[in-house]
Amino acid sequence: MARTPARSRRSARPDAAAATEQAETASPGTSAAEGVAPTAPGGTAPAGGTAPAGTAPEDGAAQGTAPEGATAPPGAAADRNNALDHAKVVTIALVVIGHTIGNMATGTLTVSLYLWIYLFHMPAFVLISGYLSRSFDYSSRRLYRVATGMLIPYLIGQYAYLSLANFVGHRDEPWSLFEPYYLMWFLIALFMWRMTTGLWRTVRWPITISILISLLTPLTPLENVLALNRFTGLLPFFVIGLSLRAEHLAVLRRRWIRVLSPFVLLAGVGGAAWAIWYFPDDMVKRLVLWALSYEIMDVSPWEGIATRAGMLVVAAVLTAALLALMPGRDSWIARLGPYTLYAYLLHGLIVLAEEYTVNLPPARTALQLGLLVSAAVLVTLLLMTPPVRWLTRWVIEPRVTWLLSPEGFPRKRKDPDGSSNAPDGPSNGGPAEQAQAKEARGKEARGKEARGKEGRGRERRRRNGREARPGRHRSS
Numbered sequence: 001m002a003r004t005p006a007r008s009r010r011s012a013r014p015d016a017a018a019a020t021e022q023a024e025t026a027s028p029g030t031s032a033a034e035g036v037a038p039t040a041p042g043g044t045a046p047a048g049g050t051a052p053a054g055t056a057p058e059d060g061a062a063q064g065t066a067p068e069g070a071t072a073p074p075g076a077a078a079d080r081n082n083a084l085d086h087a088k089v090v091t092i093a094l095v096v097i098g099h100t101i102g103n104m105a106t107g108t109l110t111v112s113l114y115l116w117i118y119l120f121h122m123p124a125f126v127l128i129s130g131y132l133s134r135s136f137d138y139s140s141r142r143l144y145r146v147a148t149g150m151l152i153p154y155l156i157g158q159y160a161y162l163s164l165a166n167f168v169g170h171r172d173e174p175w176s177l178f179e180p181y182y183l184m185w186f187l188i189a190l191f192m193w194r195m196t197t198g199l200w201r202t203v204r205w206p207i208t209i210s211i212l213i214s215l216l217t218p219l220t221p222l223e224n225v226l227a228l229n230r231f232t233g234l235l236p237f238f239v240i241g242l243s244l245r246a247e248h249l250a251v252l253r254r255r256w257i258r259v260l261s262p263f264v265l266l267a268g269v270g271g272a273a274w275a276i277w278y279f280p281d282d283m284v285k286r287l288v289l290w291a292l293s294y295e296i297m298d299v300s301p302w303e304g305i306a307t308r309a310g311m312l313v314v315a316a317v318l319t320a321a322l323l324a325l326m327p328g329r330d331s332w333i334a335r336l337g338p339y340t341l342y343a344y345l346l347h348g349l350i351v352l353a354e355e356y357t358v359n360l361p362p363a364r365t366a367l368q369l370g371l372l373v374s375a376a377v378l379v380t381l382l383l384m385t386p387p388v389r390w391l392t393r394w395v396i397e398p399r400v401t402w403l404l405s406p407e408g409f410p411r412k413r414k415d416p417d418g419s420s421n422a423p424d425g426p427s428n429g430g431p432a433e434q435a436q437a438k439e440a441r442g443k444e445a446r447g448k449e450a451r452g453k454e455g456r457g458r459e460r461r462r463r464n465g466r467e468a469r470p471g472r473h474r475s476s
Helices: 004-011 015-020 082-102 108-131 140-168 182-197 197-202 206-219 223-232 235-243 245-253 255-278 283-287 301-325 334-356 367-381 386-396 430-464
Strands: 410-413 420-428
Touching: 004 367, 082 108, 082 301, 082 334, 082 367, 082 430, 108 197, 108 235, 108 255, 108 301, 108 367, 140 197, 140 334, 140 386, 182 197, 182 223, 182 334, 197 235, 206 223, 206 301, 235 301, 255 283, 255 301, 255 367, 283 301, 334 367, 334 386
Parallel strands: none
Antiparallel strands: 410 420
């Protein structure tokens, strides 16, 4: 059998860039193209120091994202990016594992695993959210999905978690809507990232500027209002994802990168163990929160800037290694990709309920750690099953067409002459919808004017006797 030339073999391979381009333009965790709800990263610790993890409700976010629509339509799997769907499921599993072992992290093994997870899983979610937000265009349909996939789940989830903390955990947490509690910070941060996509498209050096913002904002302590600390700290990953193209992700599919990626991830575990030994006073734990100022971390401004710059590089490398290892074929795991928001918002209730009631002892042995990790993975998968989605869809993917409309509710506005009220186009539509509405109003106005001129002309001809009435004859 003749050997196929190298050029022919290369051309016969499927174009990875084209395949990647078919990714859902939605936030991690969503199925529709706008990305309503985010896929989920973790959150901050309510009490014991569980670091945030880090998904959409996409848009496309996600939305997050979830992030755009909610349920994947039949046959949509062929149009999805399976590698990103696998990455979302793996990352949400890491989120649940991190929250599960967070308050039980004692010993080098458990703490190393905990820190390794928080080094990159949150940046990975934010980067995927940015990549899937590339098509966000502020149209009424996209804004509707952002509202129903991020804002409404945030409102419901914020008070659900506060109720659990105050009534079951007997905490004294303020009932504030503007201070995200536990893992709810990611939804509001993703909402703000999504709404600034237009700004980053107009900036000349978006990645450089976002990195400078991340490095310099910790110079001033920021409160937890609207998660501004994490919004700025993780901003570079969202902007990087927003700037990526399919051909960039295709580079990660090269064989030598995929061979090296497992060793890179293992090196991250070793680096976490070394950091525990080298840095004093749990400095690394505070650093991976991506939320504290340099003053609170008790470091000088230059030390803080250098350390965060190193964290940005480490997180980017580990994220690239994770994405490189994700299979591109379809599987039952990839089909769970649109539903990671369910696992994100629901698993925290289980984790906090266990902490407030049972409060398991710390995992001190490898066997105990293995059991905890296995239980976390099992819970992650169960929370994305159809029965759970059916029971909780009213919270995760609410349909509020009585309040919001994906097409925009019709408004009435006066004609330019102020003579009458005419139906206007969508109240918050995008440029295309507004142009269509304007054109329709122009056609209607021109039609009225033409009919008026024609009627006035007939009346003049009738008066001048130039037009006889039908069925009548003049007498001689």
